Amino acid sequence: MSSRNQNGAKGSIPSLKTGPFERSVALTRLGVGAGAKIMAHSIANIFRGEIRRDDANREFYRRQAQVLADELGKLKGSVMKAGQMLSLYGQYFLPEEAVTVLSSLQDDTPPVDWKVVRPVLERALGRRRLQELEVDETPLAAASLGQVHRARRRTDGLELCVKIQYPGVADAIESDIRTLSRLLIMTRLTPRGLDITPVFNEVREMLHREVDYESERHFTETFAARLGDDPRFVVPRVIGEYCSDQVLTTSYEHGLNVRDARVRALDQSRRDRLGSAFLELFLTEFFDWGMVQSDPHFGNYRIRLGDDAEGDRFVLLDFGATRVFGRGFIDSYAEIVRGALARDRNRLKQGAVAIGLMQPGFPRAVVDAFAEMCELIVEPFAPAADERVPEALRTADGRYRWGASDLPMRASRMAAINALSVHFRVPPREIVFLHRRLAGVFIMLAALHCEVDGRDTLLQALGRAEERSPRQADD
Known part of the structure; x- marks a missing residue:
């Protein structure tokens, strides 16, 4: 296992459990311990009031996820990467406390x-x-x-x-996935009755791609x-x-971390130029190339400062998580975006049905709830005069204040409410990874405290996508 040095940072891991058997034993031992804790927790809940029971459940989920995250961090390899992916998918079905803890696997990794x-x-x-x-x-x-x-x-x-x-990680993928899927059930972090097989199928495919x-x-x-x-x-x-x-x-x-003091000290126009470039890059990757680097971790980006704004550049690193999207998916997703921008819910629904997010027979209330969430997500791209955008998030000339916005929190709350619907389904894998990068774009512009109106950039990307669409050619 790893230790911590004098500065409190995690030390290196002296050895790895590379064999499928020893990795399986380590995780199984964790699952047996989790089972005992679950039994004790369930018995204790009998004697708790409703409020205390709810608080106890939240703390229990947090502790279970923390133990799981700690063990995955020690094992490294595909099982830890799978834990990272669970934090991504988990926002749709795991307890909030578990998602928070598993998300720590993204950037708190000791070296070997x-x-x-x-x-x-x-x-x-x-x-x-x-x-x-x-x-x-x-x-x-x-x-x-x-x-x-x-x-x-x-x-x-x-x-x-x-x-x-790392040695042995490619060979351990299949065994790791089987063991981790069982472990997730044993720790009771997933809702009863939810089939997580599609999630693990996607994680398996992603792992093979990243090695x-x-x-x-x-x-x-x-x-x-x-x-x-x-x-x-x-x-x-x-x-x-x-x-x-x-x-x-x-x-x-070479380049600086996005949160480096020298980057934060740049004047507004230089930060806005960097943010605009980053936003445009994402839109180009998806709508033009159909090829998106889907891991938005800040470690994958550096900023190289020039003598002036024209010389500032983004350094792009690590393309192992690149995903290719088919033109049919891009066209359908573009319809959702166009529908959200125009508040055209019929158009939005057509795109959502085509992409597999909903079925044609869904009740109107379900469609409206989904549409409201989509319309909220495109808030930064709304017209400058749109009164639904909080006034505090607009500059005097209509640019969006990314750093002041709580949009991710508002969207997450709305998504959590929608997930309670009996019509809810875990989104298609393309959506999960695309939105992972989209969230990263928002976080990047927020970290740079950009004041950028990206509406024209998005509309231009949608226009280019429409020109490439086979449907357009058929018409």
Whole structure:
């Protein structure tokens, strides 16, 4: 297990449980302990009043999720990544306390000792090739499936980032998924009667995709080619001679964390320019390319400051979570957005039915509730004169104050209410991952305290999508 250093940060993990059997035993032991706690909690609830019972339930869910998160963090690999995905899907069916705790797996990950990952690098590149590099044994970043080390090529001093996959993670995926699905039921974090098989099928597919470093290399090179002429963005260059199925090496690209004091100190116009570029990038990825980097973690983005606003650039990192969307899905989703912007609920419903979010026979009240949520989500893109947008969230000239908005909280509350409906269903996987990135866009613009009116940018993207639509061609 990991320890904490003198600064309170998590220390490195000295070894990994890489075998399916030992990983299964560790999780099963956790499940048995959870069963005993559930029994004790249920007995104690008999003697509690309603209010105390509700408080006790919330604390119980929080503790169960914390134990689960701690164990997943120690095991690393696919089981931990699955825990991250559960925090994403979980907003639709897990207790709020469990989602909050599991979300901590996104950015509180201890690294693995160099002695564990060095053999992977040596086998992948060969000793002679590895000797060409001077590798920093302290990782730049650690995640659930691998970690990144900074390196320098001895011959020319080229600065590199070497992403190394943890040993055994690819082989453990199937066993991890089976064990974790059972564990989630044993800890009673999922509602009774809810079939979570589709969720785990999606998690399984996602995990296989994220350990496919050849695919990640392809998407990195594709993004680099498509953004090569756009001075607002930097994509690392893949260094092919130091890549394999378990190692991905790219050029090291410097930049500042989004929350760095030097970024916060930028004047409003420079922050707005950065935010506008970030918003436009997302809309281009989805509506034009049908190819979206769906992991919005701040660790995947850096800001490189120039001498002025024209020189400021986003550095884009880690394309392992890139998802490809079919044109039919894009067209149907575009109809939902158009319907929400125009307050046209029939159009909105048609898009939702086509995408699988609802059935044609749903009651009007269910359709209206869904439409109200969609109309709320597009609040930043409403016309400047729209009186439904809180006055405090508009500048004098009609720009949206992203940093002052509580829109994510309002939308989450409305989504939670809608989830209580008997007509509720876990959204299609495309929606879950698209909205993951969409939420990341909002958080990015909020972190930059942008004052940006993105309506025209969105309308232009919708117009381009309509031009590409096969339906338009058929008409």
